Structures are given as C-alpha cells and as structure tokens.
Amino acid sequence: MRKKPILSNIKNIATTKFFNIQSMDVAFSNGEKRQYERLKPDGDGAVLVVPMLDDDTVLMIYEYSGGTHRYELALTKGKIDAGESPLEAANRELIEEIGYGAKKLSFVKTMTLAPGYQSNFTHIVLAQDLYEDSAQGDEPEPLEVVKHKLSDLEELAYNQDLTEARTIAALYMAKEIIKNQ
Secondary structure, eight states: OOOOOOOEEEEEEEEOEEEEEEEEEEEESOOOOEEEEEEEEEESSSSEEEEEESSSEEEEEEEETTTTEEEEEOEEEEEOOHHHOOOHHHHHHHHHHHHEEEEEEEEEEEEEEETTOOOOOEEEEEEEEEEEEEOOOOSOOOOOEEEEEGGGGHHHTOOTTOOHHHHHHHHHHHHHHHHHE
C-alpha cells in the first residue's frame, strides 16, 4: 500500500505572473528525506477543448508558443477563471478563440503535464453541436483556425506543427468517444 510522503517547509522561492516556484521538504515512509521544487500555478487549472464541427471534423488553432518560439498546432485551451466550472471555461474559451460555442460539452479526463515538478491540472472537454458565437479574448493576435479530420488522426499525430502531448492524447480520446456514441 502506498503511503503519501509528508510535506513540510513549503516556501515560495520565486513568483511570476503565472507561477509560484516552491521548494518543499519531503519525508518518505521509509525514512528517506529529499527537497523537491515544483511549479504551482494560481487558480483552478485549465481546460483543453476538442471542438467537433461534425463527427469527423475537429477545429484546431495555430497559436504562438513562447516555450518553443514557434506557431504550434493545438486545440483550444485556457485557464479556468474564478467561479467557473471546467465546462463553463471550455465554452468561454471556444467562443473567444475559434468563434464557436457548444450546445453539448462532455468532460473527458483530467490530465497533468509533468507531475514530477508541475502541479497544474488540465481538464479535457469534448465540445459538440457547435454554433457560431464570438467574444473578445486575451490573445495578442487573431488565431488561425484550421479543420482536420479525426479519420486522418494517425497522420495528424505526426504533423511537425503538432507537438503538444495533451492535444494528441485528447484527440485520440475524442475519436474513441465519438466512435462509441
């Protein structure tokens, strides 16, 4: 049986606009002790949305990514604002980023990115029965919206512009869910 380690001496060692970098002492049940560091964002996590125009057509975006300094092909995503549920945040992000809302939003799974040192959670949401809608978002430039086919997912997964693991995993999960509906 796994017994969680005991955390102590948790301190913010650096704070940015988006993250707190924390150090913490970790005491394991076998007596071993280590110091860990983690990224601890504020808020209630984020959403990643799989917007389906029909049962085979997914709407994706090209968005500038500061970490790779390039435009990446990805799914709509964003922070959950205070007081929002993941489904409400998913619909807001859809409307702001791709100009569609969804009449049907389904929670798929909560994922982590790098749980060894990041404590943020991403809630994957499948969006279906889309309708046109728009609102001003926080993007610094208009996003390029592109259509891809889930029936071509194996080829899409190897597209050099698509490198984000959460997006690839979410597309595979959505394809399976839609196939079983």
